[in-house]
Amino acid sequence: MTLTTDPRSTDGPAGRSTDGPAAGPGGKADRPSTRPTLDAGERSRLERAFRIPRARFLIGLPIAALLLIWSFNGAEFNFIKLGDGAVNMGEFLSRLFPPDFSKIGTILALLLETFQMAVVGTVLGAVLSLLAAFGASSNIAPKWVYYPTRWVMNIIRSVPDLVFALMFVSAVGLGPFAGILAMALGSIGSIGKIFAEAMEQVDRGPVVAMEAVGASKRQVIQYGILPQSAPLLTSYTLLLFEGNVRGATILGLVGAGGIGLELTTAMRMYDYGHLSAIIICIIVLVTAIDQGSALIRRRIT
Amino acid sequence: MTSASVSSRSARSTSKEVLVVERGAERRDETSAPGRTPTAEVRQALPLVSVRDLSVAYDATTVLDGVDLDLFPGEMVALLGASGSGKSTLMRSLTGFAPISAGSVRVAGHDVTNLARGELRTLRSDVGQVFQQFNLIPRLSVMTNVLTGALHGAGAINLVGGFSTAHRRRALELLDRVGIAHKATAPARSLSGGQQQRVAIARALMQQPKVILADEPVASLDPKLADSVLELLREIATEDGIPVLVSLHVLPLALAHSDRIIGLRHGRMLVAGATSQLDAAALAPLYDDEEHDDDAHH
Numbered sequence: 001m002t003l004t005t006d007p008r009s010t011d012g013p014a015g016r017s018t019d020g021p022a023a024g025p026g027g028k029a030d031r032p033s034t035r036p037t038l039d040a041g042e043r044s045r046l047e048r049a050f051r052i053p054r055a056r057f058l059i060g061l062p063i064a065a066l067l068l069i070w071s072f073n074g075a076e077f078n079f080i081k082l083g084d085g086a087v088n089m090g091e092f093l094s095r096l097f098p099p100d101f102s103k104i105g106t107i108l109a110l111l112l113e114t115f116q117m118a119v120v121g122t123v124l125g126a127v128l129s130l131l132a133a134f135g136a137s138s139n140i141a142p143k144w145v146y147y148p149t150r151w152v153m154n155i156i157r158s159v160p161d162l163v164f165a166l167m168f169v170s171a172v173g174l175g176p177f178a179g180i181l182a183m184a185l186g187s188i189g190s191i192g193k194i195f196a197e198a199m200e201q202v203d204r205g206p207v208v209a210m211e212a213v214g215a216s217k218r219q220v221i222q223y224g225i226l227p228q229s230a231p232l233l234t235s236y237t238l239l240l241f242e243g244n245v246r247g248a249t250i251l252g253l254v255g256a257g258g259i260g261l262e263l264t265t266a267m268r269m270y271d272y273g274h275l276s277a278i279i280i281c282i283i284v285l286v287t288a289i290d291q292g293s294a295l296i297r298r299r300i301t
Numbered sequence: 302m303t304s305a306s307v308s309s310r311s312a313r314s315t316s317k318e319v320l321v322v323e324r325g326a327e328r329r330d331e332t333s334a335p336g337r338t339p340t341a342e343v344r345q346a347l348p349l350v351s352v353r354d355l356s357v358a359y360d361a362t363t364v365l366d367g368v369d370l371d372l373f374p375g376e377m378v379a380l381l382g383a384s385g386s387g388k389s390t391l392m393r394s395l396t397g398f399a400p401i402s403a404g405s406v407r408v409a410g411h412d413v414t415n416l417a418r419g420e421l422r423t424l425r426s427d428v429g430q431v432f433q434q435f436n437l438i439p440r441l442s443v444m445t446n447v448l449t450g451a452l453h454g455a456g457a458i459n460l461v462g463g464f465s466t467a468h469r470r471r472a473l474e475l476l477d478r479v480g481i482a483h484k485a486t487a488p489a490r491s492l493s494g495g496q497q498q499r500v501a502i503a504r505a506l507m508q509q510p511k512v513i514l515a516d517e518p519v520a521s522l523d524p525k526l527a528d529s530v531l532e533l534l535r536e537i538a539t540e541d542g543i544p545v546l547v548s549l550h551v552l553p554l555a556l557a558h559s560d561r562i563i564g565l566r567h568g569r570m571l572v573a574g575a576t577s578q579l580d581a582a583a584l585a586p587l588y589d590d591e592e593h594d595d596d597a598h599h
Contacts, residue, residue, distance in 0.1 A: 205432065205434050205436035206436050206437065206438045208432070208436060209432065209436035209437070209438075209449075209501075209504075210452070211425070212425055212430040213425065213430075213450050213452055213453060213504070214421075214423060214425035214427075214452065214453035214508070215422075215452040215453060216453075219452045219455075219459070222462065223441070223449050223452070224438070227438050227439075227440050228440065230440065231440075
């Protein structure tokens with residue numbers, strides 16, 4: 001493009017065909033040394049194919065736009081309503097100030113419980129996910145294990161964690177234990193699949209080498225696959241932990257332990273000072289954990 | 302270092318007693334004699350690898366067709382041939398990685414075409430393998446990589462990732478032998494290509510192999526390193542009496558570093574003979590077809 005001095009040549013099909021004498025049939029004579037094998041028709045067809053390099057993108061754009069507009073309507077998205085509501089929102093936010101830290105003891109205790117739930121839920125979830133991932137890795141599991149495992153994972157993933165929480169609350173009663181079980185089960189659907197993909201992406205060489213020394217299946221996984229995927233597995237586990245800390249606040253809504261219950265109670269009681277104190281504490285905890293795990297992830301990968 | 306390799310060898314010959322009895326007492330004397338050089342008397346020993354009329358086919362494509370091969374203790378045999386001639390497949394068929402459609406393959410006392418249940422892993426542990434891309438586990442230490450050679454028969458301690466004291470001592474001795482002991486704790490990926498291949502050779506030796514197969518072991522190395530790696534393999538063949546089958550695609554390397562040369566073309570054996578009686582001209586037919594193919598394109 002930068003070579004063309006004639007502005008017409010960048011304009012469109014007509015301009016393009018004058019791309020220079022080299023493109024025409026006469027061009028062959030100009031460069032005898034390269035022995036061109038393309039005939040003129042094929043050549044211009046190939047050149048045309050690259051005329052608009054992002055043709056697919058340009059066709060896709062209106063389709064995406066239509067999808068978006070259609071979804072806006074379905075979701076009753078309305079800018080006017082949003083503008084009108086901004087006043088109410090400002091009022092709601094203003095009620096959150098000043099935060100009331102008088103019950104900071106309760107908040108910290110519940111936050112600690114949330115944190116502990118996340119720790120246990122993550123460890124349990126990561127272990128279960130790893131086991132499930134062995135079954136969902138095409139380079140480890142035979143097909144008759146692979147497909148059912150993937151299938152079950154998809155089912156688990158499509159069920160919201162809140163449903164699991166309700167299920168476990170009715171099974172083991174109100175409290176953090178139900179929340180932990182919900183988190184652990186939910187993990188299999190979310191990171192189980194990512195774990196499996198991390199293990200499928202390992203370099204095949206060490207796996208072959210381990211098979212060649214006569215290692216057992218367990219040893220092939222232990223030496224050929226896990227060391228290679230370890231950085232990714234750790235990274236995903238930390239991401240899961242971050243998610244679980246945030247998720248644990250929501251699980252409290254259905255009585256599955258953590259700070260969520262206190263949060264909803266404060267909302268229902270219009271205890272806005274307390275509510276904002278809770279939110280500030282959650283923000284501090286989540287930010288600290290995100291930063292911490294980001295630091296660890298940077299060091300291992 | 303020498304005492305280490307001798308003691309490891311005597312350990313091997315006792316542990317493989319069963320095989321020796323099975324194959325005849327005569328061979329035990331031949332193989333356990335230290336410092337043996339590949340001479341005519343070695344040939345009188347029974348071969349450790351014996352392939353007869355081997356054919357391998359993937360689906361409808363015949364890759365190997367009626368190949369015979371014997372490997373005797375202490376010799377280094379170069380396998381030559383153009384790309385697609387069947388070198389890798391021949392190597393793979395020795396350790397049960399290729400579908401054998403006809404013929405017999407005996408490796409270190411195992412009937413590869415008729416393995417007993419669970420025998421495949423024993424067969425593979427008896428055959429040390431060296432690869433073009435080294436195939437070390439990049440993030441694990443050099444030492445651990447060597448130790449993985451002992452995975453077959455590592456025992457219960459390996460359930461928690463451990464290795465016995467004897468294995469650890471042996472791994473260090475082998476690292477010393479290949480000249481990488483000072484890097485024992487470094488991650489494998491931090492080593493240069495030549496060093497990595499030496500570690501891979503130490504891993505193969507860790508298996509206490511009866512045969513070593515090296516599939517293009519120097520194709521990723523520069524010429525100087527290639528020479529030193531092949532020199533090391535030949536030293537192992539001569540000193541430990543372990544036959545080494547090495548596939549190469551550079552003629553001068555094969556002529557300089559082997560006792561015998563076997564040449565494949567289109568899955569058939571075209572050349573077989575002592576290296577001393579072969580030269581580049583005698584090996585040229587191995588690559589003839591490739592040039593005809595090239596001509597056809599023009």
